[in-house]
Structures are given as C-alpha cells and as structure tokens.
Amino acid sequence: AIGTERVSSSEGADREEIEEFLAVMGVSDFTASFEKGRKNVMKLERGGDCKALPVTTCNCIENSNFKAFYDIISECHDDYDAARFEDWYVDMSHRVRHGTADIFLLACGDAAGTTTFVSAAAALSVTPHCVFLSAISTLPQYRGRHFAHTLIRSVCGKYADRTVFLLCDDDKVSFYEKAGFHKESEC
8 A cells, every 4th residue: 555655755845746646646645744854753662651741621532533633633734634634534534443543632621611622643553562643733722731741641541551653843852852752863
C-alpha cells in the first residue's frame, strides 16, 4: 500500500506537482508537511512514564467522533483541508477498525453543562511495542490551559507498556520534555 511507503523529495518540492503525480498513481488523499527545516524525534520509553499533568475537568474520548477530530486538526494545521474529510475518514476509520491507529478527543465541560471538544491527538501507528503520535492539536481559543498535556497523558496511559514517539518542531521540544519525552534525534 502506498500509505506505508516512504516518499522523499528534493528541497523546494511543489505540492501541486506531487499531488498530481500521486493522483495518477491512484492516491485520493495526500497529507504532508512542506515546511523547511528539520523535525525532532521525541521519545518516551514507556507511555506509563508520561509526566504531563492532567486537567481533571476534562475527559479523553477514544475513536468516537471522527468529524470533530478532523475539524480540530484542520483548523490547527494548514496541511489538512476541511473539504477533504471523506477521503481522510475512509483511510483513518479503516486503520482504527483494524487496530493500527486510534484517534482521541479531549472533551471539557463548562459551568453551564456544555461539553466542547478542545484538543485532538492521533496514535497514527500502533504496534505491539511502540506508538507514533501525530496531529496533537488544541483549538487556538483553548491553548495555554494544559489541555494538550491532559490529552497526551491519557493517550500515553493507554499505551503504558509501549515506547511512544512523535515528531515536533524546535519550538515544541520543551513542551514535550515537560511531559517526559526526550529528544531522540533530528530528521
């Protein structure tokens, strides 16, 4: 499957050209980061070692509302197109049904009893020994309230006996270090 293959390109790659090429190859959905610069590979030896402090008024909900998940990540990341939900859903729901991925939402309530999804995260690749986290996002109006750490804590708790990896930009390294991750390498 092409979704499991590594694709490389030279610096200055053109997204439209790559999308056209992949469409010819039969790919209907394509997500990639075209940002310049290197990413940091962050590692947590065991999910159970997560040090993120949770917000107790919120609940982590697993694999329940794909649309709410996609709405959060498409608002927070330019490389997700809100109009392409169906293409993404077909792929992600298949992986969730087959146990190779999970999605998580953080639901928080207010004094009026209204519940709002404020953060999202995906276990994009789940194996018996490790997990790769991605799409860790908090809606802009809810940032700075420890919601992402709350969600990371819940997700890592589910995979307490597995090694957890993620990629992040330089400006997020300290955020993940506070949760117990350490910088493994750059890629």
